[in-house]
Amino acid sequence: MKIYDTLKGELVEFKPIKEKEVKMYVCGPTVYNLIHVGNGRPMIVFDAFRRFLEYTGYKVTMVQNFTDIDDKIINKAIEENVPFEEVSERYITQYWKDAQNLNIRASNFHPKTTNYVQEIIKFIEDLIKKGYAYESNGDVYFEVRKFKDYGKLSHRNIDDMKSGARIEVSDIKKDPLDFALWKNAKPGEPAWESPWGNGRPGWHIECSVMSGELLGETFDIHAGGNDLVFPHHENERAQSMARHGKEFANYWMHNGMIKVSGDKMSKSIGNIWLIRDVVKEFGADTTKVFILSKHYRTPLDFTKEGLEEQKKSVTRVQNSLIEAEKYFNGTVPFIKNTEYMKQTINNMKEALSEDFNTPKVIAKIFEVSKNLNKAITEKNEQQIKENYHLIKNEMGPVLGIFEKNEVTTNDSKMDKVMEVIINTRKKAKKEKNYEMSDYIREELKKVGIILKDTPQGMEYTIQ
Incomplete structure (x- = not known):
């Protein structure tokens, strides 16, 4: 079996750490809203990939996380004047409804960030001891330039990187590239006790901790959307290798982005497609076949x-x-x-x-x-x-x-609806209302329903 490894930048032969066993981590959603087709593509692709691995005889242990504490979740909770847990649990429940409607199998583990805070604190303490992280005003940052392999996954030169939209700029960091492992809590925000004061985990650290706890310090495949390659997966890899001194994941798989009429999906543009709306209108099979009809690494125009x-x-x-x-x-x-x-x-x-x-x-x-x-x-x-x-x-x-x-599922209802339509057309023909009869036939044809006169009577087929 060959897969494209983002780290190596080429098609490589897949060899798991343990013969006929695969340990796989897929980055899951930040649960502050209903999932859209951008979230749905990795769900569909890597569920199918897991099925194929199992079909060919592999025992697969798959982990997909829920980020249940994050700025977006906190902002939503403030907006609704409810605890942050209420927001995250609501959308985790809605995730399961959408996954079930899509016929997506549950992973072996679905860890939540808030269940691993103590393990995250221990991870950060180890990075500080090893000289890869430092505390500043209650925040803790990973010192990017200390990790010589930084940029290898995203194929970027660290000296060419500049502060921008995806990189936090702060006076309290040694370098603009340094990223937060722990965030000092602002007044009224959810917080946990730590050696650096009350605060909460940074985004990148959670996946390193949960994957390591459930799959081991090195596992076979890390997967997700290619929008996560930098900075999320680059940072995951850096902090994990800095702590353990070994490769984090042996293979990195990334699916391409979904575009709508050539544009990236964006709330500001207003072109977000919710998975449940697509499934409701077109069905699970059509939704999945549409996505799987394009190679998983290529961009997909959703129309x-x-x-x-x-x-x-x-x-x-x-x-x-x-x-x-x-x-x-x-x-x-x-x-x-x-x-x-x-x-x-x-x-x-x-x-x-x-x-x-x-x-x-x-x-x-x-x-x-x-x-x-x-x-x-x-x-x-x-x-x-x-x-x-x-x-x-x-x-x-x-x-x-x-x-x-x-x-x-809707066969009997469809038959009854068509029976009414056919009887209406029969009545129109009997009354010599051929204009109405032809109208019914042509309108049905436009939506792929073909009426045919047979010796047994009028029948319909769906094309």
Whole structure:
């Protein structure tokens, strides 16, 4: 298996620390609001990557954190005049609702920053003892220039870095590049006792501590969005290696950013897409297929037009699976893997083993779905079984798609709605109101519903 390692800047062969076991950390959300598609992309991508690792025989221990104390959470709590815990717990609960609707599996561990404050304090004390950190007016900073490897992950030269929007500037720091490990509490802010006075953890230190406590001082894969490479992951790596004197994570995987009409998603622009809104309008399968149809490292332009087009393809796959089940009166009989199935599965493994090439697998699923439709039309039972089980029990579950019959959920309601529409059209034709009859047919066609006159009566198909 090969993956692109951000640290090395190239495609490398993946070799876990322990054979057939993978320890993996994925940076989770700061829980001050509902999650958007930018948060959703790493959730979808690395859930699928974990599934693939398990499919190929690895035992995976996956950790995804919740940042439950942060400036944004505090500001939200002040705005609502509630304790900060109320804000973070509310949005953790909402995260789980969105994850469930997306069919994202829970990680093995979901640690919260506030549960690891004492471990964070101990970590910082060790950095001070080793000469990598210093206290200043109740804050504690990591002295970046003491760590000679700084900038290696983000491929930046420390001398070329300048103070800017992503780097805190302060008179109490030795260097503008130094970053906060511990923040002195302002009046009225949540705080914990520490050797440097009451305060709270900095952003970067929490992930170093939680990953180390749960996965060990060195683990296999650290993952997240590429907007986190600098400064977050660069700082994580620096402080962890400074404390332990060894590599922090052996591989770094980063997914590309999501853009909306070519712009980065931003609250100031007002182009934020909430995951729950996308799933509600287009369904979980369409949302996930849309994201997995692009290679995880490339930028993804998120558009309603793109989602609508993808939904048509996804619906065709869903309908083909439903038709196969109907053909066998509910349950498609099991079939032992044939040569055709083995070859298709091997093609999938090869694609996903080459830097997790999900677009190639999505294209293959659509191809298999076409084969399934053809087999149903020709009443070729073996080919129905082969293609159905390839999607339903092999390729789909590896990517976390087509596991549930989303179309079936609303099937009975859809049938009743269509029955009313068809009867209305019949009545219009009987009354020679052909203008209304044609209008109904053409409007349905625009949304992918085709009405056909058959010897058994009028039927509809969804394209």
